[in-house]
Amino acid sequence: MELKPSPFAPEDLPDMGPLDGFRLGVASTGVKYQGRNDVLVVSMAEGTSVAGVFTKSKCPSAPVDWCKRHLAGGAARALVVNASNANAFTGSEGEKTVLATAQAAASVAGAQPSEIFLASTGVIGEPLDPAPITATFDALFDDGKTDASWLEAAQAIMTTDTFVKVATASVDIDGVEVTLYGIAKGSGMIAPDMATMLGFVFTDAPIGPEVLQKLLSEHVETSFNAITVDSDTSTSDTLMVFASGTAKDRGCPEILRKSDTRVALFSQALSALLTDLAKSVVKDGEGVSKFISISVSGAANDAAAKRVAMSIANSPLVKTAVAGEDANWGRVVMAVGKAGEAADRDRLAIWFGPMRLAANGQRDPDYSESAASEYMKNDEIDIRVELGVGDGLATVWTCDLTHGYITINGDYRS
């Protein structure tokens, strides 16, 4: 099946030169895909910190279980990602595959298996043979001979993505510039038989694993946990940050406590980068024709605001209305109502872009059907809802629901 490229594919990609402390290798196993790479190895300097957040699925993949178990060590020497098989719901065989892969990588890298982090994306329930992957390690870990670019790295982890997803940021810490690079993949929570949203951030900043984990856990809520394509949660969703700390050699002070005042700028940059990456996943959502931002204010608290925003973002009726360029604010009322959070019907107000369509429990007196319809022709649609009961705020992002989504996920035989 040929996938139609997303209309939101970026025209330019950021410049991403080598990043201190990280070396990239990509290879093709030939197992499923022909003519493209499907293995990524990122080798990391000794002393690299790691943090991660993972799917909340009760049936997580074997690599997710592995990463969660070894995160406590806080130290990473390599990341190995394979595309085409998720190694999910593969039972004890899946665990053996994970162990064999980590052991093989550790052996070549001169590290402990617990310092090897793994992610797999692809079909669920099919046994994953580690041999074709580990066979690439001698070449990929062989310092200097196999260096790949960050663009090639991002391409090697794609499955049904229609464009490559990267983002960059830089921060000045006490006069030393540190760099953050992010790569991600994902276009539905599960693309056709291809599980998983994966995101990886790499930085040369010298930040300890505890601080890194706190920042990641905080910012994931307003970035990757604030997007939805189809409300489905993969067995394999993985978001990790690796900090090589090599900027120390250029005089950058180590940041080991969250209370360190130098955390703030890095935290901002990480947050912005994660939000960029997350939005790029939605912009490649399966069948996307419109990008939708949904902001909710006036909720009882921020968590309530987010639940209402997600109720709107996940409503098939709201998403199909946007696809049809229909300013159907009645469906937004419906989605607010079903969220189960406190809302005051008689204070509820709804805006589409600059236009208030509803207020005080009824249609806005100045409502103009033609102006609202004109607005809906835009590629990016902003929906804003004021609930009128408190100070809670949230913004989430989603895409519309189109024939393209059905075609990708339904007109298909595995």
Place this chain on the structure above:
Amino acid sequence: MELKPSPFAPEDLPDMGPLDGFRLGVASTGVKYQGRNDVLVVSMAEGTSVAGVFTKSKCPSAPVDWCKRHLAGGAARALVVNASNANAFTGSEGEKTVLATAQAAASVAGAQPSEIFLASTGVIGEPLDPAPITATFDALFDDGKTDASWLEAAQAIMTTDTFVKVATASVDIDGVEVTLYGIAKGSGMIAPDMATMLGFVFTDAPIGPEVLQKLLSEHVETSFNAITVDSDTSTSDTLMVFASGTAKDRGCPEILRKSDTRVALFSQALSALLTDLAKSVVKDGEGVSKFISISVSGAANDAAAKRVAMSIANSPLVKTAVAGEDANWGRVVMAVGKAGEAADRDRLAIWFGPMRLAANGQRDPDYSESAASEYMKNDEIDIRVELGVGDGLATVWTCDLTHGYITINGDYRS
């Protein structure tokens, strides 16, 4: 827009003669629809008991608010339903419309406004003028001159339904046969701009309102609350039961307590009728091509089983897979995982029809792709999941997600 009839439209409708204690009137207001009736009035004998369950939306329609408020009285003399405007999110004007309608009906019927129950289905957010509706009352309440059939009654409340939804049952209570008739409408939780699932059951059994309410609240969980088309909840969902009690005149004893041993048979019949009606709503789900039954066993408790079953039933990826006749059990694993309920990955088993596809945390050793694919060609698909952690059970019903759904809800400008 011409709607394609559901492939599940019944070939035969049950025989529904007059039902003691109820008189039906239908009329056309001409406000939105041409050439069809859009008002239904059901006049009821004095002493009619009423019970009801309503949408849990935090933004319910004005008629829902009205019915909830007056349910406590337990007595009904009329039901008035209009199709085409939901009188939802219409502010204080909407409340005035409800009051004017109930007062006009009460006046003609010689009843109290609190004994008039109302339901509206259609567009959200547009003011509903009561005058065209109340103008029909003189004729519709005029005893004997305007009797409509139950089929006409069911047709008058349809919006985007592609077939009429009725069900019947009868029970012997101490040698006296009592009858139950049900009518319903609904094809999405919200059809294009047409809010609402409505269901009404009528019986001549002499059952007090407290007993009726207990039975309805119990059985709604395994019938109307066990179906989903698109996970969206209308502002107006209404399910009511009216018991005229006229079977007393034929010697049927009154049932006023739930502990009455004669309740059991009636309860069974009511449950079966509600389940029939609920399934008929799914079978007319927007764009339906397959009817899907999802049974979950081995959950921590029944409520957990239902949440897992609903997670599967609401998964766009499961629903598109069924539409594409793809035995994609990996998506069922995903939906089980995201439900958030206890599940033991290594004991999880999944059946599609008679075939076990997965067991013990991995693909079934006897899995046959071709046999599974053959099964998926059926019109009715049974998915069964065993979670392996407890005794909780639940069954829910849904339909697949097709291009038809997108066309109905998206290829559309209001």
